[in-house]
Amino acid sequence: MASAFAPTTTPAGSRPAIRTHELTKKFGDSLVVDHVTMTIPRGSIFGFIGPSGCGKTTTMRLMLGIYQATAGVVEVLGRSPDHFTTADRERMGYMPQLFVMYPDLTIWENLNFAASLYGMSLRRHRRLHDILELVELAGHEKKLARNISGGMRQRLSLAAALIHDPDLIFLDEPTAGIDPVLRNKFWEHFKFLKAAGHTLFITTQYVGEAAFCDYVGVMREGRLLMVETPAELRRRALGGDVIVVKPNRLLDFNELRDLRAEPFVLDRQVTINRDLSLQVVVNDTGTALPAIFAWMESHGFAVESAGEYNPPFDDVFVMLLENEAAREANEAANA
Known part of the structure; x- marks a missing residue:
């Protein structure tokens, strides 16, 4: 738009x-x-x-x-x-x-x-x-x-x-x-x-x-x-497209650092969920998903599941309002 x-x-x-x-x-x-x-x-x-x-x-x-x-x-x-x-x-x-x-x-x-x-x-x-x-x-x-x-x-x-x-x-x-x-x-x-x-x-x-x-x-x-x-x-609520990938084992500190540095990851946004899956923010799911599979394979991981994360709009709406409130607070602090 x-x-x-x-x-x-x-x-x-x-x-x-x-x-x-x-x-x-x-x-x-x-x-x-x-x-x-x-x-x-x-x-x-x-x-x-x-x-x-x-x-x-x-x-x-x-x-x-x-x-x-x-x-x-x-x-x-x-x-x-x-x-x-x-x-x-x-x-x-x-x-x-x-x-x-x-x-x-x-x-x-x-x-x-x-x-x-x-x-x-x-x-x-x-x-x-x-x-x-x-x-x-x-x-x-x-x-x-x-x-x-x-x-x-x-x-x-x-x-x-x-x-x-x-x-x-x-x-x-x-x-x-x-x-x-x-x-x-x-x-x-x-x-x-x-x-x-x-x-x-x-x-x-x-x-x-x-x-x-x-x-x-x-x-x-x-x-x-x-x-x-x-x-x-x-996308605005989440900061981009979000992929959730479940590897067969937990990434160690160095592996997590390396994944965050990959060019398909936006602003180093990789988080670990409670079920040990990874939530990865990317620019485009279609191009990033094959890249994630390739990275996992090259580092000795097997992927148990992977797909795009689409939260319900109730959650999206809350995120948007929270993001806006945080932006306003940041602007007020810097004024």
Whole structure:
């Protein structure tokens, strides 16, 4: 990526789905969104992760025009939210965190009403049935919204956001409170929407869902720390690719020193795990793995196992935040 905040996949000459520059929002003296700059290409899934209260939802609401920016620029589908037309809004879908449907209407009536707001044809029954099948609410159409569970409300909200087949879809924690099987089903549909050319901007409390996104923005205390692909997030957290290799015996001090000095090892980063395997940080697994095998053979070792280390994104996220905190502490100490 040319810039951590500007993915390079937007075709030359085409406008991105979303662009922000130094986007800032204050509520009184509280700085909630702190000079956020990023570019999101059309036809991608953008995941937004960060601790609760870090400003993800506020950033989304600035993009939707629900809040007005204190400073900076935001463009969505080529237009400032201040100048959205009805046609612009019809190209967008929005699922908020809080349930906003009508409690005294049935599931079917709520969804039908949402469809009418977007001017969908009265011959829309097939579409409504298909969406209810997707969110597994088929068969519950006559239930009043006030009588359904929190998970069912979440699914109804998602159905309402997707009913009019929008180009750009904002989903604020769409899988919160949903069981893992249904979460996977939703993500399969999100990937289907992306393949059909839709753009999705998704906040999530499940950090592991970052693996399903094309790009991931990491936010902390109102600041956007980085935008990367999932693979690059792992590299940033770990300092490179990581190979775990288990030799048939423990390396002695001199052997460990020699391995750390090899050119395929980044910054001499070789550590010994509790099971006596070695964790080796390298620039590229594909080229480094054969080199590690060759080194082991030349030093009389047999390799019992070897492979790339891919920690879960929950661990990656913690590492990224710890790395950022350490960097900030180091800068403060040197100031």
